[in-house]
Amino acid sequence: MSGAQDKICVIGLGYVGLPLAAAFGQQREVVGFDIDPSRIAELRKGEDRTRELEPEELAAAEFLRFTSDPAKIADCSIYIVTVPTPVDASHRPDLSPLLAASAIVGGVLKPGDLVIYESTVYPGATEEDCVPVLEARSGLAFNRDFFAGYSPERINPGDKARRLKDIVKVTSGSTPEVAERVDALYREVVAAGTHKAASIRVAEAAKVIENSQRDINIALVNELAKIFNRMGIDTQAVLEAAGTKWNFLPFRPGLVGGHCIGVDPYYLTHKAEQLGYHPEILLAGRRLNDGMGAYAAGEMVKAMLKRGLPVAGARVLVMGLTFKENCPDLRNTRVIDVVRSLEEYGAVVDVHDPHADPEEAQEEYGISLVPEPGQGAYAGVVLAVAHSEFRAMGAEAVRALGSEGALVYDLKYVLAPEEADLRL
Numbered sequence: 001m002s003g004a005q006d007k008i009c010v011i012g013l014g015y016v017g018l019p020l021a022a023a024f025g026q027q028r029e030v031v032g033f034d035i036d037p038s039r040i041a042e043l044r045k046g047e048d049r050t051r052e053l054e055p056e057e058l059a060a061a062e063f064l065r066f067t068s069d070p071a072k073i074a075d076c077s078i079y080i081v082t083v084p085t086p087v088d089a090s091h092r093p094d095l096s097p098l099l100a101a102s103a104i105v106g107g108v109l110k111p112g113d114l115v116i117y118e119s120t121v122y123p124g125a126t127e128e129d130c131v132p133v134l135e136a137r138s139g140l141a142f143n144r145d146f147f148a149g150y151s152p153e154r155i156n157p158g159d160k161a162r163r164l165k166d167i168v169k170v171t172s173g174s175t176p177e178v179a180e181r182v183d184a185l186y187r188e189v190v191a192a193g194t195h196k197a198a199s200i201r202v203a204e205a206a207k208v209i210e211n212s213q214r215d216i217n218i219a220l221v222n223e224l225a226k227i228f229n230r231m232g233i234d235t236q237a238v239l240e241a242a243g244t245k246w247n248f249l250p251f252r253p254g255l256v257g258g259h260c261i262g263v264d265p266y267y268l269t270h271k272a273e274q275l276g277y278h279p280e281i282l283l284a285g286r287r288l289n290d291g292m293g294a295y296a297a298g299e300m301v302k303a304m305l306k307r308g309l310p311v312a313g314a315r316v317l318v319m320g321l322t323f324k325e326n327c328p329d330l331r332n333t334r335v336i337d338v339v340r341s342l343e344e345y346g347a348v349v350d351v352h353d354p355h356a357d358p359e360e361a362q363e364e365y366g367i368s369l370v371p372e373p374g375q376g377a378y379a380g381v382v383l384a385v386a387h388s389e390f391r392a393m394g395a396e397a398v399r400a401l402g403s404e405g406a407l408v409y410d411l412k413y414v415l416a417p418e419e420a421d422l423r424l
Contacts (some may be wrong), residue, residue, distance in 0.1 A: 006077035006114075009033055011101045013043065013066070015050050015329070016118060016153040017082035019164045022053055023189040024062025031073050032066045038103045040068045049357070051328060052157065073375070074108040077183070078116065080129075082153060084259060086332070091266045091286075093122065096130055101131045104245050106137025109146055116149040120264050122271035123205040127174070142174070146249045149173040149182035150200040152207030157258075158327030160269030165191045172196065172203035211264040212282055216250045218261070219285035222292055225253035225424050229299070234417055235424065250289060254411060255296075257334035258323035294336020295373065296424060300380055300409050301345045303422055307405060309379050315399040317378040317401055320385020321353040321361060321369070325412075327413045328355045335384045336365050338411075342382075350378070354389050379409075383420075386412035395419035 005028055009256040010021040011035040018190060023034040042048070043066045046055040058064075063394040067073065083097040083114065095183050098119050105115055115134060117126050131142050154167045169190045173179030183196045236252060242248050254306050265286055269279045302312050323333040328380050335351075342349050349360070350370045361367045362403055380401050390398070398408060410420035 001357070004018070005029075007031070007075060008078045009076035009105075010079060011073075011079060011105065012083035012097075012119075013039055014082070014084065015052055015091045016155045016156045017080075018043070018048060018050065019052055019155060020118070020153075020189075021064055022057060027060030027188065028063055030061070030064045031076055032064060032067070033070070033073050034068055035100075037068045040066045041353060047143060050157070051075045052155075055281060061235060070104050074110075075106075076108075077110075077112065078114045078284045079105045079109075080116045080118060084269070084331075085121055085263075086259065087263050087266045093267050093270050095121070098130060099133055102133040103137050108135040109134060109138035109140055110139060111145045111313040114149060114178065114181065115146065115164045116151055116185075118151055118153040120152060120207050120211075120267065121204055122208060122267040123201045124271065126200050126204060147174050147178040148200065148204045149178060151182060151186060152203060152210075154210075158324060158330055164307055166187060166276055168192045169194045169204055170197055170203050172198075172200045174200060180274065201293075203217050208264050208268045211261045212268055212362075214353040215261050215265050216249075216281060216285040217249060217254060218254065218256050219288045220285040221251045222253045222256075222288055222424075226295065236417065238411055252413065253292075255292050255323075255334040255337070257332045258329065259331045262289070262323075262332050262334065290334070290337075292424075293334045296382070296409070296411055297338050297341030297345065299348075299422060300342065300382060300407065303407050303409070304380060306406065307406065309407070314347050314379040315377055316342055316347045316349050316382065317340075317370075317373050318349055318351045318382045318384050319373075319390055319398075320349050320355070320367075320383070320387055321356045321367065322385055322411075325386040326355065326388055328357060330356055330364055336338065338382060338384060339365075339367070347380075353385065354388070368409075373401050375400055376403050378406055380407045380409065383408070383410045383414045390414055415418055 007029040008024050009031045010017045011033050013032050021030050024030045046058050081101045083101045086094045088094045101278055151171045169186045170322055171183040171194050173182045183194050186194050228235045230378055265282050269282050272279050319338055321335050337347050351367050352373045353372045358369045361369050407421045409422040411424045
């Protein structure tokens, strides 16, 4: 197998791939590949629409080059695949981006090459779904002519405190020798260290349960919030009191979206059902979390009616559309459930988000973002995402967006308990 300075190609330059390519690109030759020519054009200008890397960070990766031409990645020896793994409308895993990336790599694969996958999948996907594509496209034999590894991504979009180098990296390989090679490779850029898993399937399983565990824990506190709301008890106060015990886990209720927590459990449940096992807790958690947007809208409408505010035709402002704070990512945002549900009740909903791309919001959801919400214009205001800009506004400025008697519903605990009319 090849030496320590093999040229790397990173396939997919989103939140995961770009930081990885830039990290390796500070010390060895790297080609960043993406099928979107506009993405390549902006990166060549030192611009990153995901806001994960600043221009100076891209400039520091002096050995990193970008391309959308598969012919220009043929001289690489290590291919790292970091493309999305979404689910379809029926919550079934959509491996099409992963298999398409595998086909691209297979078209240039050479004897001795190594292909590492970082995309979240169900256990077995690398060797059962991706490797056959590599073999078919290349005409090479797995573990004889080329090798594979799996090192699940752990990027936390928008988090400037915990970056790639700060998070322990799980690694694995298709043979013991390859596993060591993959582990050594990531140790070059991950200061926090690595954990070499016993097999690719173990590494795949470890990744998919990380977010499944979070999903279930959030589902629990979401259900508790529903119960405590009926009791007239403040959920945050309960969680703060319970949190004084050393082993109480600090989860908070909320909308569960994005491309990880709201998606990954479906990969595990899909595989389990293929094997004849029907998961109960995992799917129950998913159902509960997927219903929180409609629940929040219903609570808002009930509160408006109790206050004597008309709902049909009422203007409501939803503050935030991205799936998490201080991040422009709109993929699988569950804020859209709040918007759609309020519209079904007859409300006229405006959405304001300083981080979201207006063109993407229009294309993905048919929403025209409001650049500057009007003062005193709304019968209700929903704080749906805890962007730093919204936190900085304070309660007075948030209330000023509403008309006299308007309701403020704080889904993210941005305001103090006494400053909001409703909290999740």
